[in-house]
Amino acid sequence: MAVFTPLSDEQVAHFLKRYDVGTLLAVEGVAGGTENSTFFVTTDREVLVLTLFEQGEQEELPFFVDLLAWLDQHQLPVPGPLFDREGVALQRLADRPALLFPRLRGRHPEQPRPTQCAAIGQVLGQMHRVSQGFQGIRPNPRDLRWVHAVHSRVMSYLGHDDQTLIRDRIDALDSRLSNVVLPQGALHGDLFRDNTLYEGDQLCGVIDFYNGCTGDLLFDLAIVINDWCSDDDGALIPERYEAIIEAYARERAFTDQERRIWPTMLELTALRYWLSRLLVVYVDPPAHALTPKDPAQYRRILTSRIAHPPAPLP
Numbered sequence: 001m002a003v004f005t006p007l008s009d010e011q012v013a014h015f016l017k018r019y020d021v022g023t024l025l026a027v028e029g030v031a032g033g034t035e036n037s038t039f040f041v042t043t044d045r046e047v048l049v050l051t052l053f054e055q056g057e058q059e060e061l062p063f064f065v066d067l068l069a070w071l072d073q074h075q076l077p078v079p080g081p082l083f084d085r086e087g088v089a090l091q092r093l094a095d096r097p098a099l100l101f102p103r104l105r106g107r108h109p110e111q112p113r114p115t116q117c118a119a120i121g122q123v124l125g126q127m128h129r130v131s132q133g134f135q136g137i138r139p140n141p142r143d144l145r146w147v148h149a150v151h152s153r154v155m156s157y158l159g160h161d162d163q164t165l166i167r168d169r170i171d172a173l174d175s176r177l178s179n180v181v182l183p184q185g186a187l188h189g190d191l192f193r194d195n196t197l198y199e200g201d202q203l204c205g206v207i208d209f210y211n212g213c214t215g216d217l218l219f220d221l222a223i224v225i226n227d228w229c230s231d232d233d234g235a236l237i238p239e240r241y242e243a244i245i246e247a248y249a250r251e252r253a254f255t256d257q258e259r260r261i262w263p264t265m266l267e268l269t270a271l272r273y274w275l276s277r278l279l280v281v282y283v284d285p286p287a288h289a290l291t292p293k294d295p296a297q298y299r300r301i302l303t304s305r306i307a308h309p310p311a312p313l314p
């Protein structure tokens with residue numbers, strides 16, 4: 001469930017008066033999602049999404065609003081935040097920060113076809129090109145420094161082999177990533193399949209930018225490859241991998257440094273999600289009773305990336 005703060009129809013109707021969006025017909029809580037309260041709001045003119053921010057770094061919300069608005073202005077398929085009659089996007093409702101968005105059509109792809117993979121590769125490449133002109137700054141909070149900072153918090157819950165795997169990987173990443181300078185820009189930061197909406201092969205939108213940040217563009221692509229292209233054993237699925245990489249490369253050419261560091265970036269982002277999922281399970285469970293995502297899946301992805309380096313970037 002993902003309505004942690006219920007809202008009455010009267011509260012929503014009153015809230016909508018700030019905007020030029022028509023009058024309320026219906027409000028429906030959205031079942032997906034784990035962090036925020038989300039509602040589909042139907043007016044006599046359109047269908048909207050209302051998000052209440054329950055937790056996380058709320059002082060960062062202006063960055064996310066600016067990034068979404070920037071991508072929307074550059075014709076990327078994202079839900080650009082709605083601005084009220086006074087030009088304000090970020091509001092308060094039920095004592096929480098609130099944003100209103102257009103509702104995008106479509107469903108999350110579970111087993112994406114190569115054509116659907118090509119669509120996300122193309123849009124991510126376009127997004128990265130456009131994001132290089134974005135002025136906002138929010139250093140990537142889940143990079144190798146974060147891995148260093150948090151890994152010791154989960155070690156005592158793990159067996160000897162897992163502890164050794166994590167220590168060895170951090171050592172390898174340290175030596176391979178020192179003095180590496182890669183193309184920078186704004187990142188989605190969590191572009192899993194369940195943060196996209198498709199109708200057939202058409203990508204209708206990319207949502208949930210609340211891990212958005214700035215940093216190595218390649219980090220974002222590696223997150224996508226690990227989630228979209230891994231089988232149950234963690235191995236890469238070649239047809240999906242090729243479709244994403246080829247479509248991305250048509251939008252943004254890779255540098256030599258990126259080509260060299262690519263296998264390392266896949267390992268770094270696999271370790272990042274293994275650790276973040278371990279933290280949720282053992283250290284910092286969410287206040288709400290939700291089934292945590294399986295950390296072992298990202299252990300399998302990590303060991304597969306170490307054993308079988310990917311096909312080189314074009």
Ligand SMILES: Nc1ncnc2c1ncn2[C@@H]1O[C@H](COP(=O)(O)OP(=O)(O)OP(=O)(O)O)[C@@H](O)[C@H]1O
Pocket residue numbers: 002030032033034035036037038049051079101102103104105194195197207208210
């Ligand atoms: N603009 C939108 N158009 C259509 N559906 C949306 C939109 N925004 C959110 N949703 C739907 O609401 C669900 C929850 O939204 P969101 O991902 O922002 O919440 P969350 O609590 O941050 O979830 P999580 O971080 O677990 O993905 C999404 O999975 C999607 O189904």
Ligand SMILES: N[C@@H](CCO)C(=O)O
Pocket residue numbers: 190192273276277293
């Ligand atoms: N996409 C994340 C959860 C939301 O941050 C994961 O699969 O672990």
